Amino acid sequence: MKHLTNRGEAITLHCKVGGAMYDLNKALGDISSIRRQMAQSTEFRGYGPATLAATGAIAAVAAAAQALWLPDPSRNVPVYLGIWVSTAMLSAALIGAQMHARTRRIHSGMADEMIRMAVEQFLPSVAAGSMITVVLAWLAPQAVWMLPGLWQVIFGLGVFSSCRFLPRPMLAAGAWYLMTGLGCIAVGEGHAFSPWAMGIPYGAGQLLVAAILFFASPEGVDESQDNFE
Amino acid sequence: MKAKTTSNEGRFAYEGLDRVIHERARLSVLTSLITNPKGLTFGDLKQLCALTDGNLSRHLRVLELDKMVEIVKGHEKNRPLTVCRITPSGRKRYLEYLTTLEQVVRDAAKGAKEEAAQALLGGLSVSRVV
Numbered sequence: 369m370k371h372l373t374n375r376g377e378a379i380t381l382h383c384k385v386g387g388a389m390y391d392l393n394k395a396l397g398d399i400s401s402i403r404r405q406m407a408q409s410t411e412f413r414g415y416g417p418a419t420l421a422a423t424g425a426i427a428a429v430a431a432a433a434q435a436l437w438l439p440d441p442s443r444n445v446p447v448y449l450g451i452w453v454s455t456a457m458l459s460a461a462l463i464g465a466q467m468h469a470r471t472r473r474i475h476s477g478m479a480d481e482m483i484r485m486a487v488e489q490f491l492p493s494v495a496a497g498s499m500i501t502v503v504l505a506w507l508a509p510q511a512v513w514m515l516p517g518l519w520q521v522i523f524g525l526g527v528f529s530s531c532r533f534l535p536r537p538m539l540a541a542g543a544w545y546l547m548t549g550l551g552c553i554a555v556g557e558g559h560a561f562s563p564w565a566m567g568i569p570y571g572a573g574q575l576l577v578a579a580i581l582f583f584a585s586p587e588g589v590d591e592s593q594d595n596f597e
Numbered sequence: 598m599k600a601k602t603t604s605n606e607g608r609f610a611y612e613g614l615d616r617v618i619h620e621r622a623r624l625s626v627l628t629s630l631i632t633n634p635k636g637l638t639f640g641d642l643k644q645l646c647a648l649t650d651g652n653l654s655r656h657l658r659v660l661e662l663d664k665m666v667e668i669v670k671g672h673e674k675n676r677p678l679t680v681c682r683i684t685p686s687g688r689k690r691y692l693e694y695l696t697t698l699e700q701v702v703r704d705a706a707k708g709a710k711e712e713a714a715q716a717l718l719g720g721l722s723v724s725r726v727v
Binding site for chain 2: 388389392393395396399402403405406409477478
């Protein structure tokens, strides 16, 4: 009979501890919720102006490389895609690595929350841009000339969706990418694969983004002053 | 053994539990203000924190003296209006407090989990022996 009593006591204790665990987990959930609300009212400072300017320079170098080694990209679309997809991947890796380090330094208490929000805002554009590349390159090669314009339009939408947590003038960068993308599509198939149809929009666009971040969120300003509503 | 004791020294000290914030009413005032960055009127704050006029004034004074909140007195439609806002320093201290509080809850949850596992194991071993 004793073993039944002991087992009963163990179960009772287990239930009590289970109740306490529920309360503790609820408390952790409440703390996360407060931190999320704080993050939503904080300007994101994880994007570094120098790194973004560097990605602009990378785009200009990629355009120069294309002008030099790929004189007729319309006849060699896979190489053209290779140049620009690898440029995008290199830039994304640079921005991602720096964003991780910078966010931990500047937004120490809510870094994970801030990174999650920044990724959530830009990820749909990255996914849409990747999927449209695959679909046009494999299934609709006759429309592949629209890719540079579409990339810029989609990138612009990504910038717009991130604007809520970035300095207000960032809307100008979103508008820049939207306009250059539409311009690329408007000039038509003849000039769509020109190296400068990508080099100028991304080179100048990233410099514009870097300048906005540099002047609107100076390095010396403390993170706690970022309450921007 | 000694090395372990040394490494665990101050393990549960929780220095970040700021005494000014660690009071139910003030914690409630600061949480309301942090989730409303534009600020809250005295009336709204009183309602959100379920405090009386006197109590809220007393706690706001403590927070204001510690430069954690700012109180702006003005007028709206010819009626006096008091707006309370959290300061950048208050925001920073609240965030530090929240991080420590989270650590306290995590430590407690870890302890509770171990206790539950031991209780279950203890119950099973006794039943096997008998």
